[in-house]
Amino acid sequence: MPTKALITLLMVTACVLGTGFLLSAENRFQFDWLAGSVDPLLAPPSESSPPGSAPTSQGAGTGGPTPPGEDPVAFMLASVADQYAQSIRYPTWSVPLTEAQARAYRGNHYEPVALPLGDGGQFAVTLEKYRFTRGEPLLVMASVQGPQIVGQSLKATLESTQTGNSVASTTLPQSDSNGYYQGQLSTDEAPGEYRLIVEATVDGTPVRHASSLTIEPDLGDFEGLGDPYLSDNNLVIPVKFAPEDAGFYALSAQLYAGQRPLAQLQSEQRLDSTSDTLNLRAHGTVLANRDIQGELRLLHLQIRQLPARPGDRTHYGFGPEDGYSFTPPDLEALRDTPAVDVESEQRAALLRQLADKF
Numbered sequence: 565m566p567t568k569a570l571i572t573l574l575m576v577t578a579c580v581l582g583t584g585f586l587l588s589a590e591n592r593f594q595f596d597w598l599a600g601s602v603d604p605l606l607a608p609p610s611e612s613s614p615p616g617s618a619p620t621s622q623g624a625g626t627g628g629p630t631p632p633g634e635d636p637v638a639f640m641l642a643s644v645a646d647q648y649a650q651s652i653r654y655p656t657w658s659v660p661l662t663e664a665q666a667r668a669y670r671g672n673h674y675e676p677v678a679l680p681l682g683d684g685g686q687f688a689v690t691l692e693k694y695r696f697t698r699g700e701p702l703l704v705m706a707s708v709q710g711p712q713i714v715g716q717s718l719k720a721t722l723e724s725t726q727t728g729n730s731v732a733s734t735t736l737p738q739s740d741s742n743g744y745y746q747g748q749l750s751t752d753e754a755p756g757e758y759r760l761i762v763e764a765t766v767d768g769t770p771v772r773h774a775s776s777l778t779i780e781p782d783l784g785d786f787e788g789l790g791d792p793y794l795s796d797n798n799l800v801i802p803v804k805f806a807p808e809d810a811g812f813y814a815l816s817a818q819l820y821a822g823q824r825p826l827a828q829l830q831s832e833q834r835l836d837s838t839s840d841t842l843n844l845r846a847h848g849t850v851l852a853n854r855d856i857q858g859e860l861r862l863l864h865l866q867i868r869q870l871p872a873r874p875g876d877r878t879h880y881g882f883g884p885e886d887g888y889s890f891t892p893p894d895l896e897a898l899r900d901t902p903a904v905d906v907e908s909e910q911r912a913a914l915l916r917q918l919a920d921k922f
Contacts, residue, residue, distance in 0.1 A: 655903040657830045658798075658847040666818055666825035671695075671866035672882050679773050681766060685710020687773050689762050695778045695880050702749040704760065706736055706773070709743055712766045718745045725757040725776075736762070755781045755879065783869050783881035784808045789862070789888050790841060797899055798845040799892060801829070805867060810836035812870040817883070819846055820861040826850055829862075832870075842867075848898035856895060863887035 718736040736747035790802030827850040865883025
């Protein structure tokens with residue numbers, strides 16, 4: 565046993581020393597057992613090579629991988645430090661928006677899916693949105709394009725995803741001679757996940773198109789905005805919402821100046837009979853030093869009723885399509901100062917210190 569223990573100790577020590585050498589500054593990421601077998605044409609240029617001299621590697625000009633620098637670990641840590649510093653510049657409840665991000669963040673947009681048919685045709689179904697409030701009409705628009713022969717009407721059926729049972733159905737009559745069909749279904753069903761099945765007979769063959777949607781309960785009513793004001797380098801925008809049931813709610817919206825998106829704003833708060841306001845805050849980093857004139861707008865308001873118990877669904881509601889316009893107070897006092905806390909600053913400093921040690 566002592567002999568085995570000694571051998572094990574020696575092997576562990578050798579591994580630790582070898583690893584330490586490979587990670588040390590003296591080792592330029594070359595392995596001694598390969599040094600004698602490296603092709604001189606594949607070796608990196610020597611330190612005595614004049615600046616700007618042509619590389620002698622066979623891979624030069626062929627798009628081959630570039631050898632790593634002397635301190636790739638330092639480069640990696642410095643990159644992480646820069647990315648982290650950028651991420652803590654904005655608070656999570658007030659982040660800047662590009663036009664592409666603003667389109668992607670729309671919370672209730674239905675993207676039509678086209679089912680390919682023979683001879684280059686397609687069968688598409690379009691809905692106004694993805695989430696419907698219980699009781700509101702579900703307008704269904706379908707189109708069959710191509711040289712196919714289709715009947716004068718299509719059949720639309722709403723199925724429960726959980727049970728697979730049909731809960732409503734209707735006929736979609738042809739609205740014009742260009743292959744467009746339109747009809748309406750009721751959504752007076754229990755909140756949950758549903759499938760919309762639209763069936764057509766194309767060239768004598770039945771074809772089914774399936775779309776997913778959800779039915780949400782009526783969460784309450786948006787009742788406009790309070791008076792915006794400045795506080796702690798934030799533009800505070802009070803949004804009034806009268807909930808049907810007390811609970812925790814999360815609100816998100818997009819802040820616009822004219823047609824230009826500025827920020828995605830979020831807030832979370834408990835609402836009940838004594839509290840009906842959620843305060844959205846736009847931080848100075850998204851508003852300071854900008855040429856903002858006239859009114860601002862809140863668009864794409866989405867409110868979520870958060871689950872009261874594990875396993876409960878999150879319910880969704882939406883504000884008016886036109887959003888709300890308001891005149892902000894004087895924004896000159898806002899500062900473009902990163903919104904970081906002490907712990908975040910310490911983490912960023914630690915990452916920079918680690919990068920400097922390599």
